[in-house]
Amino acid sequence: MRKTAGRGRMNSDYTGVVLPLMDEYVATPQKPAQAPWMAKVKNNKFGSGMERLSNELTAFVNYMARSPPEIDARNYFTQSIISAIDSYFPDTEHTVRLYGSDATSLGLPLSDIDVMISAPSLRRVNPYHTRDLKVQALRDIQQLFARAGFNLFSTIRDEATIPILEIEDVGTGLEMDISFEEPHSAQGLEDVKSWCAHYGHRQLISLYLPLKHALNMRKLGLGSATTPYQGGAGSYVLLCMVIVFMETRYQELCSIWRQKPLSPGRTFVAMLKFWGEEFNFETTAIMVNPPSLIPKQAYLPAFIFEVRSPFDGSTNVAGGAFGMKHIKETIKHFANVLAERILEVDRMQAVHPYGFNHQRGLLDPPGMTCGVLGSIIGGNYETFEERRSKIRKFGERIQALGLVGAPQHETEATPAGGPARPVGSVGRLKGYGGQALPFIPATKPFVPPHLRGLDDSQF
Incomplete structure (x- = not known):
C-alpha cells in the first residue's frame, strides 16, 4: 500500500519552504539524475x-502516456474488481463507474484508479446513518475480495472525509480507490471533460x-x-x-x-x-x-x-x-x-x-x-520505471492469453503531437466477449446483511 506518512494536521500558521524530493527520486553517485523523456526529444x-x-x-x-500493455493491464484489473463489486449488490440499481484521472485521460502512468459506487438503497435511509452504512459496505466488499481469491493489500480509510477502500494488487502494484458516489460526483466529472474539450x-x-x-x-x-x-x-x-x-x-x-x-x-x-x-x-x-x-x-x-x-x-x-x-x-x-x-x-x-x-x-x-x-x-527514476515495467509485463501476459478486448477507459497512448484519445466509463465486463475473467470465481449475488429490509422506520 501507499507508504506516505502524514505530516500531521496543522492548527497554526507557518512559514512555507521548498520541499525536497522524496527518497525514491533522490539521485546518488550510483544512480545519477535522469530525465527519461529526453530520449523522445x-x-x-x-x-x-x-x-x-x-x-x-x-x-x-x-513519455508519461501509457503504452497499450499498460492500458490493457489497468482495464483488466478494473473490470475484474467491478465484476466482484457487482456481485455484492442484489439488484441492478447499483452501478460502478470510473472517475478521476483515468476517466478523463489526465492521469500519470502510476495514478491510482478511482471507482465510485452508485447505491440508491443507501440514499433512501436516514442520512445520519448513511456514513456508517457506507463504511460497513466497504468492509463487506473488502472481505468479498478475499473470498474471491484476489491477492490484494487493502485498507479502509474510514477517518477520511469520504470513506474509501484502498486496494493494491500485489503482483502489479496497481492501486484503486473505491468509494460511494457523492451528490456532485457525476457533474464534477462532466465539468472536467468539458474543460478538456474547451x-x-x-x-x-x-x-x-x-x-x-x-x-x-x-x-x-x-x-x-x-x-x-x-x-x-x-x-x-x-x-x-x-x-x-x-x-x-x-x-x-x-x-x-x-x-x-x-x-x-x-x-x-x-x-x-x-x-x-x-x-x-x-x-x-x-x-x-x-x-x-x-x-x-x-x-x-x-x-x-x-x-x-x-x-x-x-x-x-x-x-x-x-x-x-x-x-x-x-x-x-x-x-x-x-x-x-x-x-x-x-x-x-x-x-x-x-x-x-x-x-x-x-x-x-x-x-x-x-x-x-x-x-x-x-531525478532517480529507477523505482518509477520498475513499477511501470511490472504493469507492462502483466499487460503483455494477458494479451498473450487473448484476454484483451476493447478498452473501456482508454484506447491507446497519445502519439507524439497527436490528438487526445476519447475515454468512457467502465461497464459491466464489456469488451471481453462475454468471457469470465479467470481469477474471479463465479460468485452468487447476495443481499448484504445491513441492507436486508432496510427502511427509514428502523431508525
Whole structure:
C-alpha cells in the first residue's frame, strides 16, 4: 500500500519552504539524475531555451502516456474488481463507474484508479446513518475480495472525509480507490471533460501533468482525502488552478505579448510564476464556475487555500490542502530554476566556445544532462520505471492469453503531437466477449446483511 506518512494536521500558521524530493527520486553517485523523456526529444539541440522547454514538455507528456500493455493491464484489473463489486449488490440499481484521472485521460502512468459506487438503497435511509452504512459496505466488499481469491493489500480509510477502500494488487502494484458516489460526483466529472474539450486536451495536459508530477515527487500533490493529514493539493484542486490561470492571467499575457496561443514552454513558466509569486493565497480564493479570482472568506486561516465549490458556491473543496504555503514556495522555486536554465541556454548561443553551430547543434551548458525541464523533475527514476515495467509485463501476459478486448477507459497512448484519445466509463465486463475473467470465481449475488429490509422506520 501507499507508504506516505502524514505530516500531521496543522492548527497554526507557518512559514512555507521548498520541499525536497522524496527518497525514491533522490539521485546518488550510483544512480545519477535522469530525465527519461529526453530520449523522445526531437531537434532539441537547436533553438532558444524556451523552445527547448516546449519540446521537452511535449516529450514528457509522450513519455508519461501509457503504452497499450499498460492500458490493457489497468482495464483488466478494473473490470475484474467491478465484476466482484457487482456481485455484492442484489439488484441492478447499483452501478460502478470510473472517475478521476483515468476517466478523463489526465492521469500519470502510476495514478491510482478511482471507482465510485452508485447505491440508491443507501440514499433512501436516514442520512445520519448513511456514513456508517457506507463504511460497513466497504468492509463487506473488502472481505468479498478475499473470498474471491484476489491477492490484494487493502485498507479502509474510514477517518477520511469520504470513506474509501484502498486496494493494491500485489503482483502489479496497481492501486484503486473505491468509494460511494457523492451528490456532485457525476457533474464534477462532466465539468472536467468539458474543460478538456474547451481548452484542448493536449494544451491542458502539458500544463497539468508536469505540475502534478513535480509536486507528487515532493509529497505535495497527494490529496488529503486518501492520504490523511498530508496537506497536498489533490488532482481536482490542481486542475482548478490550471483552469483559473487559463481564464485569467493567460488571456492577459496573450494580449501583452500579442501572441496566441503562447508556446507550451512560455505558458508553463507563466503559470508557475502566477501561482508561485503573483497569487496571494492568504487573501484570495478561486472559483471555476465561472473561472475567476474572488475574496477569500475571512474565517479561513492564512495557510488554507480556498477553492469555492462550483456546485453549492460555499464549500471549500481545497480544505485539506493545508500545505499550500509549502506548495507556493516550491512552485516559485520551479519558476526561478526554469528561468535560470532558459537563460543559461540562451547565453550559450551567444558566447564562444559553446556557441551555436548548425552542424553540431547547441552544446549543453554544464549540468544540463537532464535538459531544461529536468531541472525541476529530473531525478532517480529507477523505482518509477520498475513499477511501470511490472504493469507492462502483466499487460503483455494477458494479451498473450487473448484476454484483451476493447478498452473501456482508454484506447491507446497519445502519439507524439497527436490528438487526445476519447475515454468512457467502465461497464459491466464489456469488451471481453462475454468471457469470465479467470481469477474471479463465479460468485452468487447476495443481499448484504445491513441492507436486508432496510427502511427509514428502523431508525
